[in-house]
Amino acid sequence: MFDLHGKTVLISGASSGLGRHFANTLAARGAAIVAGARREARLQALVGEIQARGGEVLAVPLDVTRAASIEAALDAACAWRGVPQVLVNNAGVASTAPALETGEADWDRVLDTNLKGAWLLAQGYARHLVAAQQPGNIINVTSITAFRVAGGIAPYTASKAALGQLTRSxxxxxxxxxxxxxxxxxxxxxxxxxxxYFDTEPGRAVVKRIPQRRIGTPQDLDGALLLLASDASAYMTGSSIVVDGGHLVSGL
Ligand SMILES: NC(=O)c1ccc[n+]([C@@H]2O[C@H](COP(=O)([O-])OP(=O)(O)OC[C@H]3O[C@@H](n4cnc5c(N)ncnc54)[C@H](OP(=O)(O)O)[C@@H]3O)[C@@H](O)[C@H]2O)c1
Structure with a gap:
């Protein structure tokens, strides 16, 4: 049911962290991966990992803050194996500063990457799908900060809440x-x-407020990722799946 053989998945922000882990997880289930990000040397390391396990992968340079880069990455993906069946809109950045001290450049960097970048990539992908008369599947990586707030990351929480609403639209x-x-x-x-952060006093305090008393591992996201990426979620659209050890239901 969660098999991904025959599917190609385009992942933005695949050079590190969750995106890199998602690429390995999806490849292990049979998906061919198009891995996009700015740091090409990191992407090549990922290509080596996936190929070493017999997987198929294409690295594409991608800066989601530049429309021309998005267009070129989509063209490269489509030229490789046709229009991908799945897009994981994962690229994201954060800035940390009190709202009174957050500058315009930080606001623009966070919103341009997390929201406008995801929008442009989703729109470009959907245009390819519609032109090819092919169905498709988009997974937007938001955050629990789409639902509740934390101090010092106002542009980030705004970007993720907006991405959640964009998902529904x-x-x-x-x-x-x-x-x-x-x-x-x-x-x-x-x-x-x-x-x-989680080695600092405020970081340790955050962990104490998570009902399961630990932060997540990338592997903790695998179940939800495979559900959303596969046909097992065929009747799901406009949904958000929270994977947070209960953090959103922490007591007030
Ligand atoms: N870690 C968490 O606790 C957490 C929780 C909730 C949500 N998230 C979300 O998960 C996603 C992945 O974050 P992460 O934790 O894996 O952080 P990370 O390790 O810093 O990875 C961020 C990825 O985004 C890419 N990226 C940043 N700006 C980009 C741009 N302009 N164009 C293309 N790619 C860009 C980076 O690649 P390059 O620098 O090579 O371009 C990198 O691969 C983000 O959307 C983040 O908001 C993370």
Whole structure:
């Protein structure tokens, strides 16, 4: 039911953290992977990992803040194996500063990557699907900060809440084209986006507020990822799946 043989999955932000893990997880289930990000040397390392296990993978340079780069990456993916069956909109960045001290450049960097980048990639992908008269599947990686807030990351929480709403808007509009759009909303998972934070006093305090008393591992997301990426979720669109050790239901 969760088999991905015969599917090609395009993943943005595949050079590290969750994106890299998603690429390996999906490849292990039979998907051919198109891995996009800016750091090409990191992508080549991922290509080596997947190929060493017999998987099929194409690395494409991708900067989601540049429309021309998105177009080129989509063209490369389509030229390789036709229009991908699945897009994982995973690229994301964060900035950390009190709202009063957050500059315009930080706001733009976070919103341009997490929201506008995801929008442009989803739209470009959907245009290819519609032109090819092919169904499709988009997974937007949001966050528990799409639902609740934390201090010092206002642009990030705004970007993720908006991406959650964009997920629902696109699900509504594109169901007629056979395109499903869902969100995967992780709680805290240790990656480069939060390196060192969970070794600090505030970071340890966060862990104490998670009902399961630990932060997540990338592997904790595998079940939800495979559900959303496969035909097992054929009747799901506009949904958000939260994977957070209960963090969203922590007591007030
Ligand atoms: N870790 C968590 O606790 C957590 C929780 C909830 C949600 N998330 C979300 O999960 C996603 C992955 O984050 P992560 O934790 O894996 O962090 P990460 O290790 O820092 O990975 C972020 C990825 O995004 C890519 N990226 C950033 N800007 C980009 C751009 N302009 N164009 C293309 N790719 C870009 C980076 O690649 P390059 O720098 O090579 O381009 C990198 O591969 C993000 O959307 C994040 O918000 C993470």
């Amino acid at each position: 696109l699900a509504l509009e594109w169901a007629r084209h056979g395109i499903r759009v869902n969100a995967l909303a992780p709680g805290y998972v240790e990656t480069e986006i939060n390196t060192g």
